Amino acid sequence: MTGPGEEMHALVERLYPLCRSITGDGVRATLDIVGEYIPLQVHEVPTGTQVLDWTVPQEWNIRDAYVADSTGRRVVDFAASSLHVLGYSVPVSATMPLAELRGHLHTLPDHPSWVPYRTSYYKPEWGFCLAQETLDALPDGDYEVCVDSTLVDGHLTYAEHVVPGQVADEVIVSCHVCHPALANDNMAGVAVAVFLARALAEQRPYHTYRFVFAPGTIGAITWLARNAERIEQVKHGLVLACAGDRGRLTYKQSRRGDSGIDRVMRHVLAVSERPHQVNEFTPYGYDERQYCSPGFDLGVGSLTRTPYAGYPEYHTSADNPDFVSPEAMADTLAVCREAFSVLDRDRRYVNLSPYGEPQLGRRGLYEALGGRSDTKQAQMAMLWVLNLSDGEHSLLEVAERSGLPFDTVAAAADALLGAGLIKE
């Protein structure tokens, strides 16, 4: 039986091998596949465009790259994994002794069978990443090195998908799409975002949800630079990354620490009884760095399972599709859906009968038989909503203060709204 977990995992496996970077055809191919699931608006931003403090770099593409020994055998081969080439490597075609080549080789001595992920976006450089044990097996001698890449004026590519809501206020969900053959970081995040968008589209949500698929850092900065007029509509946001490993959920709060998404995520995680951790904001990690820079200071948190740089497989070839599980992705998706469900229903109401309790009984909202000690949750929820609906407390605060489930509180508010006892 196939659930969303398996479907998301299949999407991860399909996206995984592509050679993504902060620009280039790997990103386009990735977005093409995502576009088969949800319609995307793809943006191409020319090299040289000024975006905030940054400039869109030249576009990088690569056809082939290898290190070959004197017999012509490829001992390191881009065709086997896009991790093997240093991201943004400038072209090179040369023969050199191993001693000279070593300065361009990156390994992980502590994990000798794993290939690291390395880049050099802004300093012209070429290089290869390989397993330490591969390097150790190389005899001295001359090697042919080839990076058949281009680094020329072109574009930076990112995409958006919008689920229209009842109001123009937006929630952004942002995923980086710049990492090559890494599964958890971040094809799992992309897959969860895709299925989240599809789930939201099945209803008409209260907020408008905007999904941003963009290269890390420069992509988010480009989006922010090009959406200055939209920023004040962005009420909440979530950066999705590392969404599929088997570790517990981690929510990293926005810089503000008490923004709506922070409160919602804390509540949803707390009541769900899932193992989880809530962390303070830090200005490193993923693109929450940009959304939460002091000039924007958006209410954008970050949801991961094991967080940024928190697992040994991070940024290595060991972050492959086996490292992510259908169950973990399904769980991440479920938490997002629960959180957005709360976010969409959280409101502040005003009690229209604030002097004493209104008589719920004659409105059919209170059981007729008095004296019993087991007052029902639904009735307690109505009393809580009435008591705290002074325009200061939202339903989420009612849920937190009362200890009642948000759903029960929201249902009570609906009943009271229907009876004309509260208004928005």
Place this chain on the structure above:
Amino acid sequence: MTGPGEEMHALVERLYPLCRSITGDGVRATLDIVGEYIPLQVHEVPTGTQVLDWTVPQEWNIRDAYVADSTGRRVVDFAASSLHVLGYSVPVSATMPLAELRGHLHTLPDHPSWVPYRTSYYKPEWGFCLAQETLDALPDGDYEVCVDSTLVDGHLTYAEHVVPGQVADEVIVSCHVCHPALANDNMAGVAVAVFLARALAEQRPYHTYRFVFAPGTIGAITWLARNAERIEQVKHGLVLACAGDRGRLTYKQSRRGDSGIDRVMRHVLAVSERPHQVNEFTPYGYDERQYCSPGFDLGVGSLTRTPYAGYPEYHTSADNPDFVSPEAMADTLAVCREAFSVLDRDRRYVNLSPYGEPQLGRRGLYEALGGRSDTKQAQMAMLWVLNLSDGEHSLLEVAERSGLPFDTVAAAADALLGAGLIKE
């Protein structure tokens, strides 16, 4: 030897059997007895009077009620206990088989020997409450049922007793008087209130103390509706209920959570070393629900021993005079007296010599011999009062911050006031 505990218990025993409800002669009889202890101003509010969102209901009185078997033997008899009839039962006189009668019978299967307390104030209904074991012993067959009650236009009755203070600012003490044969809930609260009023009257307290004896919910709502102009004079309040069981004291804070009575009760309970619990506000329980509705939001807390619905005997025939103890009532009374003593002396003062310490020695307020390390509490209290008397901190805050007993702090303030070093 007879102390206030025994006197209060005797009052509970006397009030206990009366058939009280939210209206009717049982309330009047109860207030007549209370009036033998403290003078009462009794109010009669006509049926149909609009009180906030509610309407004063018809008045209910009852002469007799029973279920009799085919031999004429009363198997359930109102004369034995006023709990046996569903509160506000409409009149009925009929004969019916047990099967049909069952729909009108209320029992407690988990406590088969206890009779529950049940009401149906706002939905016309009749019924009987009885022990499960009584019901189980009833053979099938026809039964005669009789509720000889009247439900006609009349009045809702409540009473007030005022202890005049030095200022018009009021503290209200509110007790519900609508429960029939239940001792802890709330004849114990009534008894403590009565003896508290007598104790306060022996001095001239700072605040004016207003005792309200009214039916639960509709009575408090009626009082609030008829005292709109007085509300802003009500600075503090305490709802007294369940004042006599053997459990530890429980203070439930006002909705504001930091009102004067909240701070005073927390302090008095904490320094008293009595077993106790301080709870957050909840919008159910007793009439604090009404006083703390968001439109009023008064600084009214609730003092009980075991709280609302927190003991198995709650709202059953097991809440009888044996369930309450003279010692527990005396203890509840003592805590109220201590709390009101603090409340009456808590003030904010302004240090008239705020630059450096004033020279206490030449005013005879500081010991002459210097160098000793055991500065006396009285002197420390003066330094604390001087230091915190900036108009922002009350004496209770001085006591809390200094860890000194409130009495010591208040005595220091009196000495400083006498020396002209602080003013109110």
Place this chain on the structure above:
Amino acid sequence: MTGPGEEMHALVERLYPLCRSITGDGVRATLDIVGEYIPLQVHEVPTGTQVLDWTVPQEWNIRDAYVADSTGRRVVDFAASSLHVLGYSVPVSATMPLAELRGHLHTLPDHPSWVPYRTSYYKPEWGFCLAQETLDALPDGDYEVCVDSTLVDGHLTYAEHVVPGQVADEVIVSCHVCHPALANDNMAGVAVAVFLARALAEQRPYHTYRFVFAPGTIGAITWLARNAERIEQVKHGLVLACAGDRGRLTYKQSRRGDSGIDRVMRHVLAVSERPHQVNEFTPYGYDERQYCSPGFDLGVGSLTRTPYAGYPEYHTSADNPDFVSPEAMADTLAVCREAFSVLDRDRRYVNLSPYGEPQLGRRGLYEALGGRSDTKQAQMAMLWVLNLSDGEHSLLEVAERSGLPFDTVAAAADALLGAGLIKE
């Protein structure tokens, strides 16, 4: 090898025997010695001068004092220790039986070999302090008592030393100099202050540092009275006392509890991993009482090792130079230097590129090779400073929130300032 600890201890030993009081030549002799280390501005304030609520008292000087037995042997002798005479004793010359003399003798029954320190500044009195075992050994009989003191119009003496800073905003360091032969209380504080002043003078500190050496209470009050116009320049302050015992460091916060010095001391003590304690403000202890009186409410805390009255040797002859250690004084000095170093560098900056992160790489502030998980502390510190530099957070708050050492944060700020990315 001689470090500052030994030098400070030598200064304590030299100052220790002098007979100090709140006025008189003992204070002058003390300041003379201090003046050999750091230049002092000495102030002489005439008897009768009104200072805030107080009046400068008559000046007290003493040449000799003793109790002699019938053979003429001095059984209590001021020449042996200045503690033996009650501070501010009025002159006396008489012979009296032991029974009468006892009313003028002060001992410590719990520590029979120690001599207590006692004074009677404002009530005319004479007396002697002696060991209980000395008293116990005195046979009955007549004794000659002599206090050859003068109490006449004169002056109160205090001194200041200023280390000029880059700004006129001042930090005051205040030590009481009124205690006679007591080492920890407060010649150790004086010695630490002296060496702190010398250390600060070796650089040009940011703040102007003002050292006040004054008698306790009346001296601080005199300084405050004569510096009314300077008060608003005093941004921070530290009262130094009990600076040399072997106990752990204790910082007592200012009345405000969150003043700059409070935050700095808490941080420095917390990150230093020294055993320490941070206490709330209390209005007794040393001259923080005056600086933190509500009219002034200055951000002045108090640094001691074992606090005021917290050790048995307090105000006894057991507080001698052996009671203080060079290591403890060196440690107190080091903490003060660390704290003032933070205080002097703590600033609020404004990020000039607050929208998104500025591109640190092209400014040479970020490593070129991407993908590694071990982001360096220096880079993290830059991201933290950029993120929190919104004019609301100081570098110390950045250090606290990030968990990074203040030095790392300050260095990051310097780098960002150099790159024009932040401004003050």
